[in-house]
Amino acid sequence: MTARLTSYAHDGLTFDVVDEGPLDGPVVVLLHGFPERATSWRGVTERLHRHGLRTLAVDQRGYSRGARPRRRRDYRLPLLVGDVVALLERVGAPVHLVGHDWGAAVGWLLAARRPDLLLSWTAVSVPHPRAFVHAALTSSQGRRSWYFGFFSLPRLPERAARPGGALERGLRRSGMTDADIERFRTEVVADGALPGALAWYRALWLATGPAGRARVRVPTTLVWSDGDVAVARRGAELSAAYVDAPFRLAVLEGVSHWIPTHAPEPLAEAILDHAGRRTGQEEQA
Template identity: 65%
Template sequence: MTGQNGRIETYTHDGLTFDVRDSGPLDGDPVVLLHGFPERASCWDAVVPLLHEQGLRTLAPDQRGYSPGARPRRRRDYRTGHLAADVQALIDAVGRPVHLVGHDWGAAVAWLVAARSRDVRSLTAVSVPHPVAFQKAMLSSRQGLDSWYMYLFQLPLLPEALARPGGPLETFLRRGGMDDAALARFRREIVEYGALPGALGWYRAQFLGGGDAMPGGVTVRVPTTLVWSDGDVAIARKGVDLTPQFVHAPYALEVLEGVSHWIPTEEPERLAAAVLARIRSVGPETPEAPETPEAPEADR
């Protein structure tokens, strides 16, 4: 729903209603920002002012499972194809092509949207490599061990029980680099907000099958940057190194040394610089020229 100020405050798809943070110049080139687990659109709060300063409009949704109006209970409703279709519905609501940025699970979804949609002008994936590269790394490197928590999250109810204040889930997040402020935000915006079961649904749908991991092809054909940090305990280097073979367009890798997995909150300036460099490489959007009416036969 577009408010009186022209902002997209909510949008609907698949019978669900999604909340959106729409800010920056309304006439700026739009940038869609996709959060990961276990965060919401607020994870971009330190990044968006830096994009607004450069004349860009940002739209950051609370995705499926996170928005109160978009919390289906069935595991199959969190398959990747549904998550990507949610993002495409937001792009359709914007009404023009967008630059796409995603962190963590948001990056996994962004890869898929960029591979399928004609409405993505550039992609900046943060932390997570191309999904097929990630899958290959699971079988050929320590990535399988680093992803142990994905198997834990398959269990019913137990992960939710582990999310008590000061409990094992918070310990896991802290060891991965979350600071006190981020952990407080996790308690407030995920656990107390009732978003944790839906957030875990993204993991619980992973092994359902159905072939929707990368429907419509795997190759990304828009200019792409992958931002990865060598202090990331969840994402090993192997998938990062395999990613370029799945991008048939200008590609750049930005490695942030000494940075944890939580790049948008830990290094917003460096991330914004990478996003801006990728967007500038594409240039401003130019409106399509109107078609010239064909001259009558007698005038040729």
Template identity: 55%
Template sequence: MTDRLTEVTRDELTLDLLDEGPLDGAPVVLLHGFPERATSWRLVAPLLHAQGLRTLAVDQRGHSPRARPRGRRAYAVQEFARDALAVVDAVGGRAHLVGHDWGAATAWVAATLEPQKVATLTALSVPQPEAFMRSWFTSRQGLKSWYMAAFNIPRLPERLARDEGGAMERLLGGGFGMTPEEVARFRREVVEDGALPGGLGWYRGIPFMDRSLLGRRVTVPTTLVWSDRDAAITRAAVDATPRYVDAPYELVVLQGVSHWIPTQAPEAAAEAIIERVLGS
């Protein structure tokens, strides 16, 4: 049995953690996406604890106050993945990875970088990264991903997020399905806390993705959870994902759920995670 972890340091960046559940339980590392924080798992984590699992929800780089580096290159997805693997090392060298949105992309990459450290992978909303990128040119995914280019415009997203009830909040609520409570949490935990530039770093770091990651297969047991009212992710990218997984794989499709699975369908998210973790 190990002690509680409150932080993990890598490359002089310190990531804050929410370490909860039974200390002797199988460790599950929870990786949030944009524009959220570790608290996005607050409804899922207790359901995992009830099954004897220990959760470590990470405030990822750009979000933790002591892990907000400057420069786009610092936000390449492989850096997030290595951060996640540093958390795995700190908790004992092997863990289950669960990610939502950009946290899912992080988990996919981590599982290809050091598969021996990843017991299982559960990705919520976002398919395997190469399947996602290729779908831009074979489906409507490129059109649905217009915001990724917009978020790369210097200072524009920050300006749009400046006003409460402004364009950024209308996009998240009206366009992408966040509830008023979730939008308020975005303002409080991301905008007002100074984490927005770091969160946008995920998008601004895309050109610096390590190209050697392309073509790699995932070799750990994997579940992808996708919801049919996701305004950001098409079914084409989802259906292409099994081509990149050389391991037991399951697709779970949630009906009538938007992109924000951990907060809007926590029971379904927890069920998929528990089945993958305990059934593998």
């Protein structure tokens, strides 16, 4: 793929892509989480580009303006994975995949089902799905995940998203800054992406089959932060048991859940380790 990719079509939807960095560099595909968009990766991509990597940051289903179906069932996890598979097949060569929050949930399943499409997998914040479930039963994870139920309610979360409302207050307690909140207001609420973003939670209860049970056979790094109020350490520590490949757990101290925006430097280093591009001295831009 030698031309810039600004969008791609799949399943009757059109997805926006931010394609940057050297056109001939190894490709890193970046999947954002809730409630953010491709812009959350800016601090990370700048460093990756200096090391010769090309980045494709996609606005996922519900976030891209051309990819906002209204039905809850259109946000089931296999469909979300299929959107990314379509992008990777468009690239035409194995890539380094990185996903934060919900993007990590998509990435874990993709890594298990289509290892042929990946050179490496870097999960950010969220552990393997089976490790997450185990942690919910044996640690504070169940209590930390209370918001899954709230976000699944009809209409109420949208009402709570008014400026200064309950949703914003919760995001601030999780570590979001004023700048983060402003991006949320502009890119998610004002742009009309919030219903689609919440549909990821609402469709979670429609899951069928052992979607999260498959083992991962791709070199994997999980980057977790000890200031994360949403994800307990237990799930991060259990994830290695579900990876049949080299696995590394990187723990960032004093960092909130919002690793891509609050700790882009160490996250980029973890990705560069996978990509074989960490030299200790940055290349000239």
